[in-house]
Amino acid sequence: GENVEQHPSTLSVQEGDSAVIKCTYSDSASNYFPWYKQELGKRPQLIIDIRSNVGEKKDQRIAVTLNKTAKHFSLHITETQPEDSAVYFCAAGGSYIPTFGRGTSLIVHP
Amino acid sequence: NAGVMQNPRHLVRRRGQEARLRCSPMKGHSHVYWYRQLPEEGLKFMVYLQKENIIDESGMPKERFSAEFPKEGPSILRIQQVVRGDSAAYFCASSPPSSTRHEKLFFGSGTQLSVL
Numbered sequence: 001g002e003n004v005e006q007h008p009s010t011l012s013v014q015e016g017d018s019a020v021i022k023c024t025y026s027d028s029a030s031n032y033f034p035w036y037k038q039e040l041g042k043r044p045q046l047i048i049d050i051r052s053n054v055g056e057k058k059d060q061r062i063a064v065t066l067n068k069t070a071k072h073f074s075l076h077i078t079e080t081q082p083e084d085s086a087v088y089f090c091a092a093g094g095s096y097i098p099t100f101g102r103g104t105s106l107i108v109h110p
Numbered sequence: 111n112a113g114v115m116q117n118p119r120h121l122v123r124r125r126g127q128e129a130r131l132r133c134s135p136m137k138g139h140s141h142v143y144w145y146r147q148l149p150e151e152g153l154k155f156m157v158y159l160q161k162e163n164i165i166d167e168s169g170m171p172k173e174r175f176s177a178e179f180p181k182e183g184p185s186i187l188r189i190q191q192v193v194r195g196d197s198a199a200y201f202c203a204s205s206p207p208s209s210t211r212h213e214k215l216f217f218g219s220g221t222q223l224s225v226l
Binding site: 004 | 114143150151152153154155158166201212217218219220
């Protein structure tokens with residue numbers, strides 16, 4: 001089955017800095033890569049996703065990049081704000097049921 | 111358009127009791143997924159259902175756990191004879207009808223199960 005590794009487990013940045021979270025996957029058949037944000041005590045919410053026919057996708061301050069050859073994908077958050085503090089999960093799937101990474105706890109210090 | 115509804119939000123059970131967790135998918139969604147989340151861990155897949163069918167239960171423990179999604183009513187995740195290790199947050203998600211793709215999962219607020 002699919003195996004998704006996510007790093008780092010914790011990321012601490014100053015407000016205004018950029019944050020990068022990286023994930024790798026094992027199954028080359030995976031072709032859909034969503035990212036979820038989970039605030040403390042709340043539901044995971046889809047914030048951005050990318051399909052394997054695209055190398056990069058942007059939505060305001062967040063962007064995702066995908067390297068199919070290397071089987072890794074990353075989430076980039078620019079100009080971080082305190083409200084970006086949350087746990088972020090990557091996942092890999094598409095034709096298969098999504099497998100999630102273990103999550104990255106992002107802390108943005110004012 | 112109401113989101114995915116889960117209840118109860120919090121459930122406390124003593125060891126040996128039964129836990130029943132309910133999930134109503136978003137309107138128009140016919141696929142339901144159950145995930146379990148333990149502290150410091152990601153979301154672990156348990157079971158995937160469509161109306162009246164269990165499609166994939168590869169992540170579900172073989173004993174004590176069962177799930178259903180009847181023609182009418184919510185999906186139910188049932189845990190019999192709960193043990194302390196069952197304490198976790200259980201999330202339900204739904205996705206739009208599609209014959210081949212598991213995309214754009216919308217999650218409920220979860221049920222936090224605590225076993226005393």
